[in-house]
Amino acid sequence: MQVRIIAVGKIKERFLSEGIAEYEKRLLPYLKLSIMEIAEERRGVHASGGQEQLVKDREGERVLAAIPDRAYVVALDVRGKEVSSEALATRMHDWQLAGTNSIAVIIGGDLGLSDAVLARAALWLSLSPMTFTHQMARLILLEQLYRACRINSGEPYHK
Structure with missing residues (x-):
């Protein structure tokens, strides 16, 4: 299975990069992984709601252009479905059984994802009801993908 993580912004903190x-x-x-970083749109500190929407839309255009053809798209969004690690493993297994070999997981910037990106997604997923920085979300997502792969391989994992 190929998984492409498309993330708005760069990782700045060394501990997260490591x-x-x-x-x-x-x-x-377990899988073929690629991470594509999309440039964050510049904006002023006190941007208006309209300016913030424009930022999300511009970032969204770049995100949409980075999605592989025929990829199953998962958007990380605070309004998304919360699933357990076991449920994520089951979904990944089901995708493989259905012949889905390309997954694109989208992580937005600090303003979230544009409506166009959310409309393109087949699944909206929430990592937690808590709020994380978009940089931390990348690390958490990778850990959960690893955990799901271990579960699906019948290997032990820390509960």
């Missing part, structure tokens, strides 16, 4: 690199390495035996 954690992301560790989970990228751990995922190598």
